[in-house]
Structures are given as C-alpha cells and as structure tokens.
Amino acid sequence: MKTAVFVEPGKVEAQELPKPEIKQPTDAILKIVRACVCGSDLWWYRGISDRPKNTPVGHEAIGIVESVGSEVTDVKPGDVVIAPFTHGCGHCAACLAGFDGDCLNPSDDEVVGYQGEYLRFKNANWALIKVPGQPSDYTDDQLNDLLTLADVMATGYHAAASAEVKKDDTVVVMGDGAVGLCGVIAAKLRGAKRIIAMSRHEDRQKLAKAFGATDIVAERGDDAVKAVISLTDGAGADAVLECVGTEQSVDTAVKVARPGAVVGRVGVPQKADMNTNNLFWKNIGLRGGIASVTTDDRNILLDAVLKGDIHPGKVFTKRFDLDHIADAYVAMDKREAIKSLLIVSQ
Ligand SMILES: [Zn+2]
Numbered sequence: 621m622k623t624a625v626f627v628e629p630g631k632v633e634a635q636e637l638p639k640p641e642i643k644q645p646t647d648a649i650l651k652i653v654r655a656c657v658c659g660s661d662l663w664w665y666r667g668i669s670d671r672p673k674n675t676p677v678g679h680e681a682i683g684i685v686e687s688v689g690s691e692v693t694d695v696k697p698g699d700v701v702i703a704p705f706t707h708g709c710g711h712c713a714a715c716l717a718g719f720d721g722d723c724l725n726p727s728d729d730e731v732v733g734y735q736g737e738y739l740r741f742k743n744a745n746w747a748l749i750k751v752p753g754q755p756s757d758y759t760d761d762q763l764n765d766l767l768t769l770a771d772v773m774a775t776g777y778h779a780a781a782s783a784e785v786k787k788d789d790t791v792v793v794m795g796d797g798a799v800g801l802c803g804v805i806a807a808k809l810r811g812a813k814r815i816i817a818m819s820r821h822e823d824r825q826k827l828a829k830a831f832g833a834t835d836i837v838a839e840r841g842d843d844a845v846k847a848v849i850s851l852t853d854g855a856g857a858d859a860v861l862e863c864v865g866t867e868q869s870v871d872t873a874v875k876v877a878r879p880g881a882v883v884g885r886v887g888v889p890q891k892a893d894m895n896t897n898n899l900f901w902k903n904i905g906l907r908g909g910i911a912s913v914t915t916d917d918r919n920i921l922l923d924a925v926l927k928g929d930i931h932p933g934k935v936f937t938k939r940f941d942l943d944h945i946a947d948a949y950v951a952m953d954k955r956e957a958i959k960s961l962l963i964v965s966q
C-alpha cells in the first residue's frame with residue numbers, strides 16, 4: 621500500500637509499504653478516505669523537533685473500518701469513522717473524567733501513518749467515532765468538516781473549554797493557524813459575544829471573521845496587549861485561547877486576560893519554563909493540554925457538524941493526493957495553504 625514517509629527534514633514522499641495487520645485484539649484496520657497535514661507536522665518537517673527517519677507520518681484521518689480485533693464491538697467492518705490522533709480506552713480514570721487525550725492505558729506502540737491508504741488504529745473500540753452512512757452520503761464540504769474532528773476542531777474546542785468560555789464572554793484567540801481558527805468556531809459555539817482574533821495574514825483574518833470573529837488584532841507583543849486592552853475598555857478578555865505555544869504567545873495571552881480569567885492553552889509548549897508569578901497578581905488561571913477528541917466529538921462536535929451548525933472544513937484551502945504529498949507539505953511550510961487536505965480514496 622502507498623503511504624507518506626518522512627525521509628529527512630524537508631523531505632516527505634509516498635512509498636510502498638506492507639499493509640498493516642491487526643496486532644492487538646483492541647486494534648482496527650482502517651481504509652483511509654481523507655487525511656491532512658497538521659501544523660505540528662511542520663516541527664519535524666523543518667528539523668526543529670526530532671523524528672526517526674523513514675517513518676510513516678500523519679495523525680488525522682477519516683476512513684472505513686476494514687477489519688477489527690476480537691475485543692472491538694462498537695464498530696464493525698464497513699462503518700465510516702473519524703480516526704482521532706488520540707487513542708482513549710474509554711474506561712480509565714482519565715477517559716472517564718473526559719480527558720481521553722491523557723488516557724492512562726496507552727499501548728507502547730505508537731500509531732503513525734494516517735497519511736496512507738491503510739492504518740492500524742489502537743484502542744479502536746472506544747476511541748473511533750462512528751459516522752452514520754457512507755462517504756457517498758456526504759458532500760465534499762461535509763467530508764472536510766468531519767475530517768477536522770480528528771484533531772484541529774477538537775483541539776480548538778479544547779482550548780475554549782479549558783478557558784471556560786461561556787455565554788456573552790469576550791474572548792481572545794491567539795494563533796491564526798487551523799487550530800486557532802477552529803478556536804474561533806468553538807468560542808462562538810459556546811456563546812461568546814465578542815471574539816478578538818489575533819491574526820496578521822489576510823486570508824486567515826477573512827476566515828476568522830467568517831467563523832465568528834468580531835475584531836481582528838494584527839499586532840504582536842506589547843502592541844497586541846495595548847490593542848486588546850483598548851478594545852475591552854481597559855478590562856481585558858474574559859477568556860483567552862492560546863493556540864500557538866511560543867513563549868511570546870503565552871505571555872501575551874496572560875497579559876490580555878482580565879483579572880480572574882482562564883487562559884486555555886493547546887499550543888504545544890516550546891519552552892520548559894515560564895514565570896508563573898504573573899498569573900498570581902491577576903488571579904489568572906492557566907490550563908489546557910492534549911485535546912479530549914473522542915469525548916468532545918461524541919458530546920458536541922459531531923452533532924454540530926452533521927446539523928451544519930459549524931463548517932471547520934473551510935480550513936482546508938488546498939488539496940492533494942498521496943502522489944503529491946511533498947507539495948502538500950511545501951504548501952503548509954510556505955503558508956500557501958492554511959491546511960493541506962489529502963484525498964486518499966473516494
Ligand atoms: Zn494535528
């Protein structure tokens with residue numbers, strides 16, 4: 621089967637690899653329909669983070685169940701499923717508390733290769749999200765909306781939930797990548813009245829507005845803080861979604877928050893240390909982490925997509941097939957695409 625492989629920094633190519641097989645009774649084999657490139661893939665693509673060379677890549681997809689292990693009863697061959705990057709077991713303390721991204725029952729074998737024709741998915745019984753019908757029952761746009769539920773829409777939602785966004789709040793969203801843009805959708809879904817998107821790219825500003833942003837702030841650092849404080853009559857935001865992960869972004873997030881607000885962070889932290897004393901002087905809460913993909917998809921997001929209430933699939937601004945996987949990465953790397961879509965099979 622054909623699958624995308626990381627060869628070395630700057631080089632991803634489609635290679636013929638053996639089709640994966642069931643290894644654990646909790647596994648399922650999926651035939652991938654659509655997959656995509658993630659902003660987080662760029663860390664190893666650019667050589668900023670380490671990744672073993674010659675390994676299959678990708679962690680977001682939708683597909684059709686082809687076969688299941690003996691302990692998988694919730695999905696069966698032929699079912700259409702969202703394949704999250706998380707693999708919650710559904711019954712440990714973390715999963716039961718709604719934090720399936722931190723499942724305490726991981727099997728040690730890392731699952732990779734969502735950007736390929738077939739995928740072995742672990743903890744398939746609970747973690748996979750079944751979608752009604754067949755791919756042909758959905759429009760192209762709907763399939764893209766469903767695909768975002770594998771990661772970016774769920775991660776954006778996790779930022780909003782972690783920041784405790786509630787009705788009529790004023791919310792600041794840091795980051796205009798696909799996750800930040802989905803954070804705008806999530807803030808609106810949770811009833812925010814005013815959504816200030818921090819973005820300095822015109823294509824992303826437009827999409828942020830289409831998703832519900834009421835204000836755009838293009839400045840960064842101290843100028844961004846001044847702009848938000850002035851937009852909020854000196855108060856700061858009721859909730860802040862931090863979807864970048866750099867030191868500057870976290871620092872700005874804390875500074876634009878009003879006293880007592882919570883910063884919900886989903887940007888993967890780039891630096892190990894931060895001065896938490898700044899939180900103390902304004903009673904700021906800081907929480908967040910790996911998204912609860914299966915929990916939030918099941919409880920809120922799948923329904924919102926199926927009803928057509930949200931259209932997160934608009935973050936896919938360029939499409940490719942596996943033979944052009946290298947171009948899909950280049951488009952993301954050069955910011956020519958907000959997010960690159962991969963059409964794997966029809
Ligand atoms: Zn991702």
Ligand SMILES: [Zn+2]
Pocket residue numbers: 708709710711712713714715716720722723724725
């Ligand atoms: Zn678990």
